[in-house]
Amino acid sequence: MTGLKVIIVGAGIGGLAAANALARGGIDVTVLEQARALGEVGAGVQLGPNATRVLASMDLLQPMLDRAVVPEAQIAFSFDDGRELRRVAFADKLKQTFGFPYLHMYRPDLLDVLAKGFGGDLRLGAAVAAVEEEPGRVGARLASGEVVWGDVLVGADGIHSVIRRMLHGDVPARFSGYMAWRGLCPGDAGRAMRTPVVSANWWGPGAHFVHYYVAGGRYLNWVGVTPHDGSAVESWTAKGDIVQALRDYGGWHYRVADIIKATPRAMKWALHDRDPLPFWSKGRVTLLGDAAHPMLPFMAQGAAQSIEDGFVLRRCLEAADDVPAALKRYERNRLERTAWVQSGSRKNEHLFHLADAAAVAARNARMQGEVDANPEAVQPDQSRLFGYDPVYDSLQD
Numbered sequence: 001m002t003g004l005k006v007i008i009v010g011a012g013i014g015g016l017a018a019a020n021a022l023a024r025g026g027i028d029v030t031v032l033e034q035a036r037a038l039g040e041v042g043a044g045v046q047l048g049p050n051a052t053r054v055l056a057s058m059d060l061l062q063p064m065l066d067r068a069v070v071p072e073a074q075i076a077f078s079f080d081d082g083r084e085l086r087r088v089a090f091a092d093k094l095k096q097t098f099g100f101p102y103l104h105m106y107r108p109d110l111l112d113v114l115a116k117g118f119g120g121d122l123r124l125g126a127a128v129a130a131v132e133e134e135p136g137r138v139g140a141r142l143a144s145g146e147v148v149w150g151d152v153l154v155g156a157d158g159i160h161s162v163i164r165r166m167l168h169g170d171v172p173a174r175f176s177g178y179m180a181w182r183g184l185c186p187g188d189a190g191r192a193m194r195t196p197v198v199s200a201n202w203w204g205p206g207a208h209f210v211h212y213y214v215a216g217g218r219y220l221n222w223v224g225v226t227p228h229d230g231s232a233v234e235s236w237t238a239k240g241d242i243v244q245a246l247r248d249y250g251g252w253h254y255r256v257a258d259i260i261k262a263t264p265r266a267m268k269w270a271l272h273d274r275d276p277l278p279f280w281s282k283g284r285v286t287l288l289g290d291a292a293h294p295m296l297p298f299m300a301q302g303a304a305q306s307i308e309d310g311f312v313l314r315r316c317l318e319a320a321d322d323v324p325a326a327l328k329r330y331e332r333n334r335l336e337r338t339a340w341v342q343s344g345s346r347k348n349e350h351l352f353h354l355a356d357a358a359a360v361a362a363r364n365a366r367m368q369g370e371v372d373a374n375p376e377a378v379q380p381d382q383s384r385l386f387g388y389d390p391v392y393d394s395l396q397d
């Protein structure tokens with residue numbers, strides 16, 4: 001289809017990645033963002049080859065690499081004695097196998113590269129309150145009363161999506177029972193502690209802790225996931241709460257405590273997800289990113305899946321001459337894969353937070369055994385996750 005105008009609601013990673021994909025396909029795009037300034041949480045994000053190959057196809061990989069950190073390996077450590085439980089050769093192996101790198105990015109950098117790469121019609125302070133439908137067109141009604149019309153409307157407005165609510169009703173997201181501490185330790189402090197340039201996962205009873213460098217090494221980003229009663233709100237918290245984070249990791253290896261202590265402030269984040277939706281598209285309206293498939297961060301794939309979504313959407317719109325049929329095809333090509341990642345992330349919720357000592361020992365032995373048995377191989381789930389190519393793999397009709 002040519003001459004299409006697409007309205008994207010939300011300028012997060014998903015909305016802006018889709019704007020890049022669609023605009024490069026010659027589609028006229030307007031992005032409506034409620035916030036008055038573009039912004040992302042000051043934290044890290046991991047992007048696997050399934051996402052970086054899409055960025056490469058849009059000439060955005062090099063600007064990302066200029067600000068990224070590429071990890072040497074993925075290492076699992078034991079929470080109490082700091083023993084290496086499993087080391088997977090990572091960056092080189094993934095690049096050799098899948099052709100594209102695994103990146104650690106600082107989120108504001110990622111968003112900045114996407115915003116500059118789009119460079120099109122991005123309206124800030126434009127909160128969408130409702131969707132208007134007329135024969136042959138669809139409109140986004142702003143809180144101001146203005147209606148912005150187009151041929152397609154994409155809800156990329158996050159886990160609490162207004163557009164999803166219009167399609168599926170007001171169902172609250174599921175609270176997982178966990179919250180995430182997120183912090184940025186100065187990179188120099190990380191290096192002084194000899195923290196390696198890897199993706200590090202510390203697994204302890206009932207909790208886990210992840211760290212990796214971002215922003216070319218300026219920060220050592222960390223995420224600590226601990227059980228919680230659900231009262232946590234998404235907010236930056238005062239330095240005093242570093243004490244609380246340290247308390248949550250009492251009894252863990254001193255390296256974990258040292259990283260937390262060297263961090264000026266931390267952020268609390270309640271972790272929610274949803275069950276897969278039965279459909280994403282209706283008429284000229286569809287969903288993308290967390291609006292469509294919010295997931296727990298335990299496969300580090302929410303943003304990556306939203307980047308995949310945008311490119312598949314472009315291919316479906318390019319190939320069809322009927323908007324509702326193109327959006328249904330997009331949904332058919334995305335629902336099963338994103339539901340698989342949603343459910344895999346829930347399985348890891350269990351695996352990462354085992355509390356029983358015997359179950360923890362069995363898990364650790366099994367995981368190391370898999371690597372020892374075949375140290376050169378990528379794991380089967382990694383092949384399915386990172387081997388998918390939204391740019392060139394054939395799409396279902």
Ligand SMILES: Cc1cc2nc3c(=O)[nH]c(=O)nc-3n(C[C@H](O)[C@H](O)[C@H](O)COP(=O)(O)OP(=O)(O)OC[C@H]3O[C@@H](n4cnc5c(N)ncnc54)[C@H](O)[C@@H]3O)c2cc1C
Pocket residue numbers: 009010011012013014015032033034035044045046047126127128129156157158159161162180182223269288289290291297299300301302303304305306
């Ligand atoms: C602790 C943690 C760690 C994570 N780590 C990773 C990782 O390593 N790798 C990975 O791939 N993913 C990771 N994720 C998931 C990832 O952050 C999300 O999946 C991704 O950011 C979702 O992007 P999005 O654009 O769909 O939604 P959002 O980032 O939520 O963006 C939605 C945008 O829509 C705007 N908006 C909302 N309502 C309206 C409205 N009515 N009108 C206009 N605008 C509106 C919002 O202001 C916002 O800008 C992690 C998540 C968490 C919580």
